[in-house]
Amino acid sequence: MQKPTPFVLKNVVIIDGTGAAPIGSGSVVVEGDRIKEVLPGAPGRIPAQAAVLDGRGQTLLPGLIDAHVHVASSEANPMEQQRRNYPSIQVINTVKVLEETLMQGFTSVRDCGGADPGFRVAQEQGLIRGPRLSVSGRFISQTGGHGDFRLPTEIYDPRELPAGMAGGVYDGVDAVRKAAREQLRSGVDFVKVMAGGGCMSPADEIDTSQYSLDELRAVVWEAEAAGKYVAAHCYSDRSIINSVKSGIRTIEHGNLLTQAGALAIKEAQAYLVPTIVTYEVMPEMGHKLGVPANNLRKMIQARDHGLEALSIAYRSGCKIGSGSDCLGPMHVFKGRELEIQAKVMGPMNAIVAATKTNAEIIGQADDLGTIEAGKLADLILVDGDPLKDIGLIQNFHEKITVIVQGGCFYKNLLA
Ligand SMILES: [Zn+2]
Known part of the structure; x- marks a missing residue:
C-alpha cells in the first residue's frame, strides 16, 4: 500500500469546490492523508521532510x-x-x-x-x-x-x-x-x-x-x-x-x-x-x-x-x-x-x-469534495484554467498533471 508523502504545493490557482472565487496564487500543505493548510500566497511553515512543488500556471481542484x-x-x-x-x-x-x-x-x-x-x-x-x-x-x-x-x-x-x-x-x-x-x-x-x-x-x-x-x-x-x-x-x-x-x-x-x-x-x-x-x-x-x-x-x-x-x-x-x-x-x-x-x-x-x-x-461531505484544512488530501492539478476551458479535464492524459488521493501521489508530472 502506498504511503502519503508530506508536501507543499505552491503558486497554484485554487478552485476549492465550494463555488467561491478562485484563489489567485495559493498554496496547500498536506501532511499524512489530510490537507493541513490552504493559504492565499506563499506557504509560511514548511513541514519537516515535505517536498515543495511549484505548480505555476496550473489550477488545483478537489479530486x-x-x-x-x-x-x-x-x-x-x-x-x-x-x-x-x-x-x-x-x-x-x-x-x-x-x-x-x-x-x-x-x-x-x-x-x-x-x-x-x-x-x-x-x-x-x-x-x-x-x-x-x-x-x-x-x-x-x-x-x-x-x-x-x-x-x-x-x-x-x-x-x-x-x-x-x-x-x-x-x-x-x-x-x-x-x-x-x-x-x-x-x-x-x-x-x-x-x-x-x-x-x-x-x-x-x-x-x-x-x-x-x-x-x-x-x-x-x-x-x-x-x-x-x-x-x-x-x-x-x-x-x-x-x-x-x-x-x-x-x-x-x-x-x-x-x-x-x-x-x-x-x-x-x-x-x-x-x-x-x-x-x-x-x-x-x-x-x-x-x-x-x-x-x-x-x-x-x-x-x-x-x-x-x-x-x-x-x-x-x-x-x-x-x-x-x-x-x-x-x-x-x-x-x-x-x-x-x-x-x-x-x-x-x-x-x-x-x-x-x-x-x-455519497455522505462524505466532512472528508471529501472541497479543498479545506482537515479534509482528505484528494487533489488534482490541471494545466490551464478550467473555468476558461472545462475540456481540459477530459484531456486528462496531458492536462491533469498531478493526481493525489489521501496524500499519496498517483501521477506527478511536476517532479
Ligand atoms: Zn447507470
Missing part, C-alpha cells in the same frame, strides 16, 4: 467524484457482457476500470449497480488502485424492468447475477424487501432500484414507470432502517414523482423530466444526478461496438431531452450532482459530463456538482 458509474461494465452492451463472461473475467476487468478511473482524475466514485462491496474493501486495503468507492451492489428490478436482461422472446426465469453488471429481478413487496435486506446485509452503501424504463434493457420503453409505490416504499423503509438511502433510475416525471413520494433520495438521469418532475425533486430535497455524456457517446460509438438498434434508438431519445431536462432542473433550483454512466470502452469519457453540464450551469457550477455536491450525495 473529482463521479456519482454514477458502473465500474463492472467492461463492454458497451451489458446484456451480452453478462452472457459471455465468467464472473472471474468480470472482476479482472473491473480492476482495470478502477485503475483507469483514478488516472482520469476521479478520486471517488459511486457505483450505481454491479460492483459488490468487496471492491470498496479492496481499494481501502490498498489491494487495488482506484477511486474510493460507494457501492449499491446488485440493482433491484421488476420483471420486464430495466434490470431484466431477457429479450422479449426469451422465456427462462431470470437469475441473480453474481458479478459484472450484477442485478436481480424481484416482484412484490416481500421480494423487494428481501432483496434490499440482502444487499444491505452484504455491506452496500446505498440501494439502487430501477423505477422506470431504460435504454440498455431489451423489453421496456424509457417513458414508463416501474414498480408500485408500495414496492418502492418497502425498499426505502429497509434502506433507511439500516441508515442508508435509495437511488432510483428514472427518466419520466411519473417515475420521478413515484420515487420522491416513496422517499428515494437520488434521482438518476432524469432525461425526460419536465417542470413537474423538477419541482417534485426540489420539494423533496432530493438530488438529481444527470449522466448526459453517456447518451452523447453511445449513439456516436454504439453501432460499431455491437449495441442493438433498439437500444441505440432509446439512447437517442434520452439524449435529445437530456440538456433540456438539466436546464429545467437547474432553473427550478434542484440540487444537482454529476454522473457519467459510461459503459465499457466509453469509461474514458467521464470528464465530458462536466463540459456538458457547463453549457447549462457554467463551468464553476459543473465543478461544484462533481466535487462538493457529489461528496454530499
Whole structure:
C-alpha cells in the first residue's frame, strides 16, 4: 500500500469546490492523508521532510467524484457482457476500470449497480488502485424492468447475477424487501432500484414507470432502517414523482423530466444526478461496438431531452450532482459530463456538482469534495484554467498533471 508523502504545493490557482472565487496564487500543505493548510500566497511553515512543488500556471481542484458509474461494465452492451463472461473475467476487468478511473482524475466514485462491496474493501486495503468507492451492489428490478436482461422472446426465469453488471429481478413487496435486506446485509452503501424504463434493457420503453409505490416504499423503509438511502433510475416525471413520494433520495438521469418532475425533486430535497455524456457517446460509438438498434434508438431519445431536462432542473433550483454512466470502452469519457453540464450551469457550477455536491450525495461531505484544512488530501492539478476551458479535464492524459488521493501521489508530472 502506498504511503502519503508530506508536501507543499505552491503558486497554484485554487478552485476549492465550494463555488467561491478562485484563489489567485495559493498554496496547500498536506501532511499524512489530510490537507493541513490552504493559504492565499506563499506557504509560511514548511513541514519537516515535505517536498515543495511549484505548480505555476496550473489550477488545483478537489479530486473529482463521479456519482454514477458502473465500474463492472467492461463492454458497451451489458446484456451480452453478462452472457459471455465468467464472473472471474468480470472482476479482472473491473480492476482495470478502477485503475483507469483514478488516472482520469476521479478520486471517488459511486457505483450505481454491479460492483459488490468487496471492491470498496479492496481499494481501502490498498489491494487495488482506484477511486474510493460507494457501492449499491446488485440493482433491484421488476420483471420486464430495466434490470431484466431477457429479450422479449426469451422465456427462462431470470437469475441473480453474481458479478459484472450484477442485478436481480424481484416482484412484490416481500421480494423487494428481501432483496434490499440482502444487499444491505452484504455491506452496500446505498440501494439502487430501477423505477422506470431504460435504454440498455431489451423489453421496456424509457417513458414508463416501474414498480408500485408500495414496492418502492418497502425498499426505502429497509434502506433507511439500516441508515442508508435509495437511488432510483428514472427518466419520466411519473417515475420521478413515484420515487420522491416513496422517499428515494437520488434521482438518476432524469432525461425526460419536465417542470413537474423538477419541482417534485426540489420539494423533496432530493438530488438529481444527470449522466448526459453517456447518451452523447453511445449513439456516436454504439453501432460499431455491437449495441442493438433498439437500444441505440432509446439512447437517442434520452439524449435529445437530456440538456433540456438539466436546464429545467437547474432553473427550478434542484440540487444537482454529476454522473457519467459510461459503459465499457466509453469509461474514458467521464470528464465530458462536466463540459456538458457547463453549457447549462457554467463551468464553476459543473465543478461544484462533481466535487462538493457529489461528496454530499455519497455522505462524505466532512472528508471529501472541497479543498479545506482537515479534509482528505484528494487533489488534482490541471494545466490551464478550467473555468476558461472545462475540456481540459477530459484531456486528462496531458492536462491533469498531478493526481493525489489521501496524500499519496498517483501521477506527478511536476517532479
Ligand atoms: Zn447507470
